[in-house]
Amino acid sequence: MKFLEKRLVKPMNKFNAIVSETYMNQVKSKSFIALLLMPLIFIIIGAGAGYISYSNASSSAEQDQVAIVGDSSIKKSLVKLDGDSIDSSVKTEKQAQNKIKSDDIYGYVKMSKNNNKIKAQYIGNDYLDSDVKHDLMQTLSLKQNELNISNGGLTKDQIQKLSNKPLFESHIEKQKSENSENNDNGIKMASLQTLIFVLYFFLIMYSSVTASTIAKDKGSKIIEVIFSSTTATKYFLGKIVGIILTLITQLIAYLIMIFAGYKFLSTASFSKDIVNESSDTIHQMIGNFININLAFIVLGLIVGIILSAAAGALVARKEDASKSAQPVVMITLLLFLLSIMFQNNSNSIIPQILSYFPLSSCFFMPIRMINNQANIFEGIISLIILIAFIIGLTYFISKVYKGLMLQNSNEGWFKNLIKGVKYR
CATH class of the missing domain: 3.40.190 (D-Maltodextrin-Binding Protein; domain 2)
Known part of the structure; x- marks a missing residue:
């Protein structure tokens, strides 16, 4: 690692070097580039298919x-x-x-x-x-x-009488049409399913990326050299920040591609009518995400990255890097299944409790807010609890991280965790 070659580098420069190297290694990887191009490929394929369908429809319409x-x-x-x-x-x-x-x-x-x-x-x-x-x-x-x-x-008066038409008046007081109510429920359901999928997809992906990155450093025996140049806390925080920057880069790239794709489809002759008809639905769905729910998504992903960094430090061999994320993946899968199970019954006692519990609040509080079962103040309280948990978790893991990284026992991740915490 290049930042280790200069032993007299200032502490902050060492931290920046860890962040920079982690970030650059991730964004230059083939898997990251493939994931980054995937939405663009889908947009191009969708636009191409739409254009072909439009051309065929136009020729048949003639x-x-x-x-x-x-x-x-x-x-x-x-x-x-x-x-x-x-x-x-x-x-x-x-x-x-x-x-x-x-x-x-x-x-x-x-x-x-x-x-x-x-x-x-x-x-x-x-x-x-x-x-x-x-x-x-x-x-x-x-x-x-x-x-x-x-x-x-006929005279003008006779013509006027013949042109008389019946009148119809409609008065609706504080009632919502059944179709409008069903449409709102459909938009809410689509928002919930999209939210759950986004959380699950990114948590699974970045849990594996983080844990594998840490496990490979540990399994390569280079960690002793790293800790002779910098502290375990700086190494841990540098890795976390580097991967979070990678995540933010990917999210921003996705948002730009989605926005550009929407603008293109809203003006293209073969799709503008469909997009314009669905614009209210699209804007309502975006409104369900670009608010406090976005903070829950980002913070939930940060929790997953921190836990994955700890999980990666619990394996003993480089060959076990692919298995290192299993604990976090299992927790994510369990929360994913529970959120699907309770998305239509999110005001029962279990979702209410889970919407304040730090590990699960990023799944359940947004669902309850979209369903109008929790107000903004309840959301802020849950968000404060989640932020406090992230700060406490980061502080605790950074203090015991050296012990987690330096122990090489094959006794299982739980016993390795206990030994790492007791390490001095």
Whole structure:
């Protein structure tokens, strides 16, 4: 390790060197680069699939159109109602017949007027679309009424009376529609499931990364050289800070890619309609995370990293590095399963207790807050308990870390922990 080559380096520089080396080793690793590129690959694949689907839909839509000839006013009205189903480029019956032969349209409607009656005649290779037919008949009825009034010689008062329409009023007092309530519940459920998955994914990943990094240093017998150059506390804190910086780098990169992907999809022709329709749902889900819940996620990940650093110090051999994170992984898995089990019943006694317990509060308090079963003050109390726990845990482990790293017994992680704590 380069920072060990200079024995006269100032203490703070030694700490910075540990942080820098840990951070650079992580961000230059193939696994980190692969994880960093994964969302980008998904966005590109999704955008490509969406574009192909849009192109296919557009080409097939051209073959699912009908033409209107003979009356420009009726054609204009129908284009407003069914623009995607009407080929507005067709002007004459001859053009319509040619387009039918080339399968560009499946039919056309020929408009005519005879003895003050409007007539529509459909010619095509397939039945006229039911929605287009419905809108066509409504438009024809309106045009026929206008023609009847014009030919009837009615006075202005008579015309005014014929145009009278019924009134409809609606008064809703402090009631929420069932559809809106179901939609809110669906958004809450999606937020909960996303939150649980994000916590589980990052905790599992960084627990393994942290424990393996520490276990490899210990198993390589270089730890004695490290501790001759710096203290165990600086080594422990330097490793923790370096890995936390790696985590923050990954989170920021993900947020930038998600934001850029959202901006691209909200303007792309093949996806902007879907994204704009879902914008309220997306913003509501983001609102469930970009608040105090984000603090719980970050602090929960820091707890996992600290515990993993301790777990990595409990193995005796370098070959056991892959197994070193098992205790933290098992705790994370248990909390993950419990959070799923209680996500629909998060106000029962067990979730209430777990929402204040430091190891589990990062899972359960955000769930209770999203479900409106805990207010902001309860969330702050839980957050303060979690911060105090992190400070106390960091202080305790840093004091016994030298003993954990220097003992090489194969008696199991629990006995190794006891021996490490008793080491002087």
